[in-house]
Amino acid sequence: MVDHRLSEEHEALRQSVEAFARKEVAPVIGEYYERAEFPYPLVRGMANMGLFGLPVAEEQGGMGGDYFALCLALEELARVDSSVAITLEAGVSLGVMPISRFGNEQQKRQWLPRLASGEVLGAFGLTEPGGGSDAGATRTTAVLDGDEWVVNGSKSFITNSGTDITALVTVTAVTGEKPDGGKEISTILVPAGTPGFTVAPKYSKVGWNASDTHELSFDNCRVPAENLLGERGRGYAQFLSILTEGRVAIAALGVGLAQGCVDECLRYAGEREAFGHRIGGYQAIQFKLADMELRTHTARLAYYDAASRMLRGESYRKQAAAAKLASSNAAMDNARDATQIFGGYGFMNETPVGRFYRDAKILEIGEGTSEVQRMLIARELGLPSA
Known part of the structure; x- marks a missing residue:
């Protein structure tokens, strides 16, 4: 039986990160963003929640969770802000995981407890x-x-x-x-x-x-x-492995941004009036939101599938590339549609969708461009490389 429902532990984590994002990140992140300032208090908050150690074994100073838990946290953070989400994503998948996966015992003892606690970043x-x-x-x-x-x-x-x-x-x-x-x-x-x-x-x-x-x-x-x-x-093989994991995490981040666009537009469509009616009643807006929800839902299923294959120890290179490609497309398309729904307000940096629009493009570039993801998928289909 196929079941995409979250376990009690995963759902509890998702809810706690959602609450942190709404109560702690959302009210202040716009000011940090405009000042291009690193949000140390928010990073400390994530560290206090144990987020930097989510997929790290307890004996290595972590929370003893799995990589899917990290993905859920990233999605919820990115629904509000991608700067905070990418700080966690890079801190774990690129800072912690190389040492956790490939370090010797001395290196793990030296670095992992501090990295997994969020006391320091790698x-x-x-x-x-x-x-x-x-x-x-x-x-x-x-x-x-x-x-x-x-x-x-x-x-x-x-x-x-x-x-x-x-x-x-x-x-x-x-x-x-x-x-x-x-x-x-x-x-x-x-x-x-x-x-x-x-x-x-x-x-x-x-x-x-x-x-x-x-x-x-x-x-x-x-x-x-x-x-x-x-x-x-073995460095080349090691970083290919790390990047494959990272694509699943970035896919979760992209889904979060895409979902954030849906969240903001639903709220705005229920408040904004034009020509005597709330704009959520106009079919043009309804169709845009339906497409945005479809993209988000499809991309979420893609990263859930990749993460589940990873946790089962199965090959997931193709699924990770597909999830990263689908989520970055969804994020970019949803950010563009959200900006259109918000009109002039969507072009203002103080609105979340203004930030979403600026943040979405890098998802088609970082940790493997969309073109690279298509190359990887083609190779996994058995097509020859150039």
Whole structure:
């Protein structure tokens, strides 16, 4: 029997995050957004709820939940604001999970309790200025010199990399050459404040303005040899695994934004009058809202399916790519329709839909562009790669 009802534990979590988003995030996030300021009090609130440790085992300092619990939390946060949601998403899927999945026992003991508690944040340094979607074109290098790695290179668009509570960045780097002549890519843990590790000033962004994003540079940055994360030369495979998980989380975030558009438009359509009637009574508005609800519902089912396959230990690469593609499309289309329903008010930054419109576009780019998702789906269908 197919049953999409949430368990009691998942529903209780969903309700608690929904209440936090409505009562704590919604009243203040607009001001943080306009100031492009990182919302430390809200991050502390999420930390106090245990959200950064949701999919981490209790013995590692986490809540002992599952990845689907993280997705539910992200959806509820993004219904109100995506900056707060992406801070949690990146903090967990890109900060915590690489160490949880691939770290040795010493690395887990050193980093996971603080990361899972939300006391500190971790970041994942993958994208490079000239690389974009071609992660295999990594140019950052890490050369083993005695008992230290010497890291040189740069990373761009790295979330949670420059906050006052950022503790480390996991960096992909070329550490040698494979027997076939290809690049040997490994992942290295670089603690914040390491000499030679520089965080550039924050970007001026179109959206996600209350989240933290920087370019990073490494100039003869030395870290201990034991900061190698996982097996040498397996960095490419590791980050592909992390990105597949992350696509499910980003899909949940996109569904949250799409649902937020529906929520706001339903409220507005019941209040706004035009030509003597509330606009919710006009079929043109009703049809838009019906389409918005359909997109949201379909995208939610897609990420539920991907998450359930992940938790059962089944292959879910195709489903994760499909969920990410469906949710980013739904978010972008719903944000556009919501702005149209709100009219001039939808173009104002003080309205949630104004923020939704600005935040939606990055979902078609970050953690794998929509074009990359289509490539992945095609490969999973057995079609040849170019």
